[in-house]
Amino acid sequence: MASPSSQPLLYGLLDRPPLVRLLLLAFQHVCLMASALVLPSVLIAEIGGSRGEAQTVVALSMIACGLGTILQAIRLPFMGSGYFVPNVVGPNFFAASMSAAWIGGVPLMRGMTIFAGLFQVLFSSFIRRVKFLFPNEILGLVVMMVGVGLVPVSSSKLMSVEFASDVANRPATGIALAVLLLMMVLTVRGKGLFRLFAVLIGMITGYVLCLATGMVGQSDLDLIASLPWIRMPDFASLGGIAFRADLIPTFIIVSICGALKSFGNLVLAEKVNDPEWKEPDMGSMQRGLIADGVALAGAGVLGGMASDTSSSNVVLSGTSGATSRVIAYATGAIFIVLGFFPKVSSLLAVMPAPVAGAVLVFSACYMIMSGLQIMTSEKLDYRRTFAIGLGLFAGFSHDMVPQVYANVPAFVHPVMGTSLSFAVIVAVLLNQLLAVGLPAPSPR
């Protein structure tokens, strides 16, 4: 059986798929990206905003994500990795954005999102100079922990348990498992169109099963029916842009976590595109992170929710074997256009939990195993074993027993924003500490 990295690409970075196939491939990615659009609606509802405001924020988030996707794929001298790494509304930023919105409404959320984006651009400008901090085993850890970071949300959706008090919905879980199995079988054993559209086929099957069993709620269908076909975003309803100094530490934390996650996604995208991949092109990584930071700041300027690169879409392009830059342009363009069509975008955004759960588990599995593969591409001597081992230990403990870190001093908070940041920073520091006095590694 072929390993994921040895599967040949059907449409590589520079290929141009036939038009119909191109549109279907882009639509497959758009469906996946749209599943995160529920976040701005939830955020605006929680702060007591109107349905109109929610629609505006959703539309502007779509436009920002579409632009970010195109920006990432364009390989400019100073920005853009050139890879198909789409932007989505970022679950990473959800809690921080919500805090800002509670305190100062959408204007403060916009202002702090702009700050986070600019901080990420600044952070990215150092990445080439610190290349020595990120040998392959650390990069593998980054990719793996991005996958691990998907575990909470993916298992929540897979079991249809959104809140601690919810009761697991057995029929929903059954559908989620069936969809997951279908996508995996089509990816592992499918050829041609079946492999290319494994996720789309799985999602459509899941939608049909959920509609047939009433798992797409009537209230969701009523909401979709009530929306207009075409609507211009109401910029005036968003107010201005505001900043608050006391929120800066929180947004620095999420910005660093977002940058590390995007780093992992970019590494995976590069590896998927290069069967002979040995190490990352740090210039490309830097341009990719700058594009991600600019897209994030742009989301704030436009009035959308904070965006982030999408692990699920990177996985999808890898498993389908279609990583073409042209698909990225088409995906970004369709996402922007759909921002003006609330009925269609809402239909995609109300993705039933079983479908979203199946897709996210599919992505998490691929990310985790790709990370492990990169990690173990180097001989794991004692130094690497303990550096990576303690990083993993720190990351897992962050998620498994968060109580033990409840009272860490404030200056440590940026390190411990997520299990990803904690694991990577511990591993990087220990790797350097254990290397003191050893000869520098020879350049590859």
Next chain:
Amino acid sequence: MSVNRSAIVLGVVLALLSTSSTAVRAGATSAAASYEYSDTRELVSTVEDAAQMLAARGTDAFADFAEPASRWLHGTDYLYVYSADGRCLFNSGQPELVGKAMQDYRDVGGRPVVQELMAIAANPDPHAADWVFFLFQEGNVLTPLWKTSYNVKATLPDGRVVVVGSGRSNLKMERRFVTEGVDAAAAMLAAEGPDAAFKAIAEPSSRFNVLGSYAFVLDMQGHTLVDPSFPTMPGRDLSGMTDAIGRAYVSELLGKLASADTASTMFFWRANPNDVPQRKAIYARKVASGGKTYIVGTEYLLPTPIWMN
């Protein structure tokens, strides 16, 4: 193509098996649509539909309501029906109550639960409905749990007025529960004056106690005037209170209320110093009464998705 057919068949069979076990109902009513959480909407639509069945079929509907593993009776979910004078007409969860006059029944906190149901029946609106929150000892669970019940007035074909309802002990706090409770307390303060309203709001078993979240009253500087959570500490100055990450959330709220009638704010709260902070919110309303302006509000735990870090 070389797709393993047996694996696909297995997936489809799994899906069909899973979907045949329990049909999930999609038909939320318009009354249900305004709630944020699907389990709240499901409860509301179940009770609304039960009220419609009672209006159409009268007590003949009881046979359907008592059908095990049905939409009306499954797990710990069941329906009850009370007459306008507080007599239990139907209760598939506690059948021993049927036929009993329950108007004096109070929960373990002293809340007159059935009298609140009778108030719904006495409401002139033919489609009156309201939430009743009460502490309930479920089975052999040691600690009584808060139960959230939705109740709807129905007129039977013979002209009798009844109230049908159902409750759950695992429903999440809806923002509407809080805003309606605070707005009702503020309306009472405006209408009846501080003396009567303060006494009513201070009562822990009052209807302004929503799932253990009490209504409070502050002056415009942030001093407590009514605080059922800490009745022995009157007059506390809350304006300088900070949350788990150091934000002065009460002064933020006071600032918002300086230019608006209602305001909300979110803050992080630890029950104990070593706990991970939880998200809490305050909804507050400014109200004039007896020549002074007061702030009526409630703080409550925000339901937080299990995946949110």
